[in-house]
Amino acid sequence: MATRIYPDPANEQITVAMEANAVRFTRLEVIDMSGRVVLRPTPPQGVVERFDVDVRRLEPGRYLLRSIWDTGSSEQRFSVIR
Numbered sequence: 001m002a003t004r005i006y007p008d009p010a011n012e013q014i015t016v017a018m019e020a021n022a023v024r025f026t027r028l029e030v031i032d033m034s035g036r037v038v039l040r041p042t043p044p045q046g047v048v049e050r051f052d053v054d055v056r057r058l059e060p061g062r063y064l065l066r067s068i069w070d071t072g073s074s075e076q077r078f079s080v081i082r
Contacts, residue, residue: 003067009079010055016067017050027068028053033061055080 004017016028025043030053032038041053053065058080067074 003065003074003076005065005076005078009081011081012056013052013054014065014078015050015052016065018048024048025067025069027066029066029068030055030058031064031066033063038063 005014006017007014024047028041028043029037030039030041038058039053039055044051055063060080060082062077062079065076065078067076
């Protein structure tokens, strides 16, 4: 199972959507290209198919969203523009 992020590029928020059955997220991390965790969005409570992450605090650039759930994980790249 994997996640999908849109829009890409984004300027205010990204939507994280599951490509298969809904899951229960345990941890989310936004990582910059130097490998630093720059944002730890609070995962939604319960089982979800889609949710939004506010990226307005991030500088323009490329990032990696690491999504970790009860049975696996996924990493997706995205860009922030202004």
